[in-house]
Amino acid sequence: MKNRVFVITGAAGSGKTTVRNYLHERYGMPRVITHTTRPARENEVNGVDYYFETETSFFKRHYLESVTYAGHHYGSSYEGLQSAWHKNPDATIVLDGAGAVTYKQKLGDQAVIIFLRVGNPDELVRRMQTRGDDTTMVAKRVKSQEYARDLQMPRQLVGKAYEIVNTDLAQTKAKIDQIVAKYVD
Ligand SMILES: Nc1ncnc2c1ncn2[C@@H]1O[C@H](COP(=O)(O)OP(=O)(O)OP(=O)(O)O)[C@@H](O)[C@H]1O
Numbered sequence: 001m002k003n004r005v006f007v008i009t010g011a012a013g014s015g016k017t018t019v020r021n022y023l024h025e026r027y028g029m030p031r032v033i034t035h036t037t038r039p040a041r042e043n044e045v046n047g048v049d050y051y052f053e054t055e056t057s058f059f060k061r062h063y064l065e066s067v068t069y070a071g072h073h074y075g076s077s078y079e080g081l082q083s084a085w086h087k088n089p090d091a092t093i094v095l096d097g098a099g100a101v102t103y104k105q106k107l108g109d110q111a112v113i114i115f116l117r118v119g120n121p122d123e124l125v126r127r128m129q130t131r132g133d134d135t136t137m138v139a140k141r142v143k144s145q146e147y148a149r150d151l152q153m154p155r156q157l158v159g160k161a162y163e164i165v166n167t168d169l170a171q172t173k174a175k176i177d178q179i180v181a182k183y184v185d
């Protein structure tokens with residue numbers, strides 16, 4: 001059986017983690033946990049949401065790809081992906097737009113990319129605030145180049161990725177089910 005990874009990408013606050021958790025809960029897809037130097041949010045747990053790293057420990061890992069997003073480092077390891085595939089042939093990961101492009105380039109058909117967007121970008125800020133994000137962090141993020149970039153699907157992924165407007169979560173889940181049905185028996 002072919003190993004695959006469902007890559008969820010899109011703007012900050014667009015619902016990537018929510019969709020990844022749905023794929024985990026509904027389809028039993030293991031979540032590939034990535035590494036970051038960003039401070040943990042309230043309720044985030046090391047080894048569950050991320051491996052939280054220091055500026056020194058981050059650079060001791062072996063990454064398939066890594067990026068800087070709004071001033072913090074993020075990276076996904078080969079070992080994390082292999083360990084997820086060891087549990088199940090279909091896994092899921094949350095990446096920014098640049099990471100999703102790298103995954104498609106490196107893994108080809110094994111990477112199924114789903115780009116999430118919302119109708120109105122103001123909704124993203126509302127969702128981050130509702131999630132309880134630190135106000136200063138939200139302001140810094142919204143000003144970042146990476147945030148602006150990820151409002152649109154990366155041009156390298158046009159025609160190679162699914163796009164879902166995540167307004168109504170029930171409808172989003174139904175669309176996710178349709179995509180998964182194309183790949184998973
Ligand atoms: N369709 C939706 N309607 C309303 N709220 C939603 C919807 N989808 C997700 N949310 C909520 O929006 C907030 C942001 O969602 P989530 O954390 O999944 O986004 P994200 O894309 O992973 O964000 P980030 O990249 O900043 O980590 C959460 O509080 C989540 O419960």
Ligand SMILES: Nc1nc2c(ncn2[C@@H]2O[C@H](COP(=O)(O)O)[C@@H](O)[C@H]2O)c(=O)[nH]1
Nearest residue numbers: 034035038067069074075076094095096099
């Ligand atoms: N390219 C990568 N992007 C990653 C990775 N882990 C998370 N992310 C993305 O970073 C931003 C910010 O995440 P947040 O949790 O601080 O809101 C978001 O788009 C994530 O999808 C990674 O290993 N590589």
